[in-house]
Every structure is written in structure tokens, then in C-alpha cells.
Amino acid sequence: MVGKDIISVNQFNRKSLEAIYQISLIMEKKSREKEELDILKDKIMASLFFEPSTRTRFSFESAILRLGGKVISTTDAIYSSMTKGETLKDTIKTVEKYADIIVIRHPQKGSAKIAARCTKIPVINAGDGPGEHPTQALLDFYTIKKEKRRVSGLKISMVGDLKYGRTVHSLVKLLSNYENLEFCFISPKELKMPKEYLEILKEKKIKYTETDNLECNLGDLDVLYMTRVQKERFENEKDYEKLKDSFILNKKLLEKAKNGMIVMHPLPRINEISTDVDCDPRAKYFDQVENGLFVRMALLSLVLGKIDIEEKVLI
Numbered sequence: 001m002v003g004k005d006i007i008s009v010n011q012f013n014r015k016s017l018e019a020i021y022q023i024s025l026i027m028e029k030k031s032r033e034k035e036e037l038d039i040l041k042d043k044i045m046a047s048l049f050f051e052p053s054t055r056t057r058f059s060f061e062s063a064i065l066r067l068g069g070k071v072i073s074t075t076d077a078i079y080s081s082m083t084k085g086e087t088l089k090d091t092i093k094t095v096e097k098y099a100d101i102i103v104i105r106h107p108q109k110g111s112a113k114i115a116a117r118c119t120k121i122p123v124i125n126a127g128d129g130p131g132e133h134p135t136q137a138l139l140d141f142y143t144i145k146k147e148k149r150r151v152s153g154l155k156i157s158m159v160g161d162l163k164y165g166r167t168v169h170s171l172v173k174l175l176s177n178y179e180n181l182e183f184c185f186i187s188p189k190e191l192k193m194p195k196e197y198l199e200i201l202k203e204k205k206i207k208y209t210e211t212d213n214l215e216c217n218l219g220d221l222d223v224l225y226m227t228r229v230q231k232e233r234f235e236n237e238k239d240y241e242k243l244k245d246s247f248i249l250n251k252k253l254l255e256k257a258k259n260g261m262i263v264m265h266p267l268p269r270i271n272e273i274s275t276d277v278d279c280d281p282r283a284k285y286f287d288q289v290e291n292g293l294f295v296r297m298a299l300l301s302l303v304l305g306k307i308d309i310e311e312k313v314l315i
């Protein structure tokens with residue numbers, strides 16, 4: 001992975017996923033033991049966020065700082081020359097002169113790929129519109145594997161905005177590397193999982209069902225992955241208002257689920273999960289937030305050549 005871009009989860013297979021899992025575990029252990037790490041002390045990360053972010057940006061920035069590196073950032077296009085009409089390409093060609101790696105979030109699908117093509121330094125996709133969010137999928141995978149001790153054979157429901165939600169797009173593709181999974185896609189009919197992702201599952205002979213009923217298989221699930229309706233992708237506010245509270249998970253409903261089921265959400269949540277679920281031991285969304293730090297520490301170290309992926313040791 002040294003010097004490589006991270007644009008899509010298509011880049012990963014079972015072997016690299018397992019390696020990233022192991023290296024993230026090492027990062028978690030070192031962080032919990034407060035071991036001082038400075039393996040990226042000569043590195044500067046540029047974080048270029050043209051869409052709002054809390055967790056993704058802060059966890060990337062925290063990750064490089066915890067590894068001894070430095071950050072330069074613009075959190076909104078209004079603070080960069082793109083508002084003056086500069087193209088994404090010219091912005092990237094400028095930023096590459098100041099940094100060793102670029103983390104980019106941009107509203108346009110395919111933008112991270114475009115950015116990666118015009119620079120020699122590695123580019124990490126932190127969300128390209130409704131396209132993909134590969135590093136979120138990696139931290140979701142890390143959370144699932146750590147909590148459930150396996151990935152193959154799990155029964156997983158994804159709920160909410162499956163049409164525009166980039167986290168579910170990336171996660172479904174990533175998980176399709178494993179066997180005997182059963183997916184249930186729960187959404188209003190207007191926000192169904194796009195065909196291209198269903199086709200991937202069909203090709204790999206992975207079972208899935210689609211429904212608009214949150215309760216239908218709740219008692220049978222291993223993972224319940226909730227998402228918010230992506231307000232910013234709607235042209236018409238009324239359409240959003242109609243759909244925004246389609247599914248709400250609360251304490252009462254959770255009584256129907258198994259003790260070993262986990263509840264996940266990439267956050268931010270709006271109303272999809274009532275706060276009365278937060279202290280249930282099955283609620284893992286704030287653990288996901290923390291896992292994002294460890295996984296991004298692992299990814300930055302790998303891409304910047306400071307970890308040997310085969311040996312899993314710091315260089």
C-alpha cells in the first residue's frame with residue numbers, strides 16, 4: 001500500500017483487509033497504553049474538506065498528530081481558492097507542493113479519483129458525494145470483526161437512506177469479500193440500494209432481501225446498521241421531510257433483538273436512533289467513532305511507508 005491512493009473499497013481483498021485489521025489492533029493497543037509514536041514525524045497531511053465533517057476530519061487529523069506528523073487543513077471551500085473559480089485539479093496541484101498526503105471530501109462522485117490522477121502524492125477519499133467512503137467502511141469492518149469475532153456468516157440489516165448513503169455503498173462491497181452473509185436492505189421505496197451494489201451481491205451469490213419493515217427480521221440479526229436520510233442530496237426539501245423519520249430505533253423496539261446483536265451508525269444521527277438506546281451494551285456507534293482513529297492511524301502509516309504490511313511491524 002506504500003504510496004498508493006485509497007479511493008474505493010474495490011482495492012481491498014481478504015488478505016489486505018485482514019492485514020489492516022491486525023495493524024489497527026496494534027494501533028489500538030499502542031494508543032491505549034499511551035505509547036508515544038513518532039513514526040510520521042517528517043510527514044504533513046493536508047485535509048481538504050469541501051463538505052461538512054466532524055468524525056472523519058478530526059479522526060484523520062488526530063491520527064496523524066498522534067503519530068508525530070502535522071496537519072494543514074481547509075474545512076470548507078469558502079476558505080480555499082475554489083470559491084474564486086479555481087478547479088479541483090489546480091487546487092490539488094498546489095496542495096501537493098505543501099503536503100505528503102491529501103485527505104479529501106468533496107460533494108461530487110468521482111472527485112477523489114480525479115484528484116488522485118493529478119498528483120503523485122497519495123490521496124485518500126474521505127467521501128465523494130453519494131459515491132464511496134472507503135475509510136468509514138474499513139472502520140465499520142474493524143468494529144464488526146472485533147465485536148463479533150468473525151465476518152463470514154453474519155446476518156446484517158442496513159437501514160435508512162441506501163440510495164445516497166456512501167457508507168453503506170462502501171461497506172456492502174467490502175463485506176462481499178466474505179462468505180455466507182445474509183443482507184437485508186430496509187429503506188423507503190424512494191431510497192433503495194442502487195442496482196449496481198445488488199448486482200455485486202448477485203454475482204457473488206450472497207443472499208439479500210429488500211423491505212420497508214424495520215421489525216421484520218430484528219430477532220434474527222447480528223448487525224443492525226442504521227443511517228440518516230442524506231438531506232443534502234435532495235433537490236426538494238419536502239421530499240426529505242416526508243422521508244426523514246422513516247425508521248426510528250428505540251429501546252422498546254430493541255427488546256426484540258438478540259443480546260449479541262450490535263447496533264451501528266456512521267453518525268451523525270438525526271432521529272434514527274433514540275437516545276434511550278445509547279446506554280444499551282449493544283449500541284456500538286460511539287465505539288465506531290473511536291475505532292476510526294485506530295484504523296486511520298493504521299492507514300496513514302501504511303500509505304506513508306512506515307509499516308510493513310507483511311510483517312506488521314513499525315519501520
Ligand code: NCD
Nearest residue numbers: 055056127167228266267268
Ligand atoms: C457519514 C458520511 O459523511 O458519509 N458520516 C461519517 O463520515 N461518519 C454519514 C452521514 O453523513 O450520514
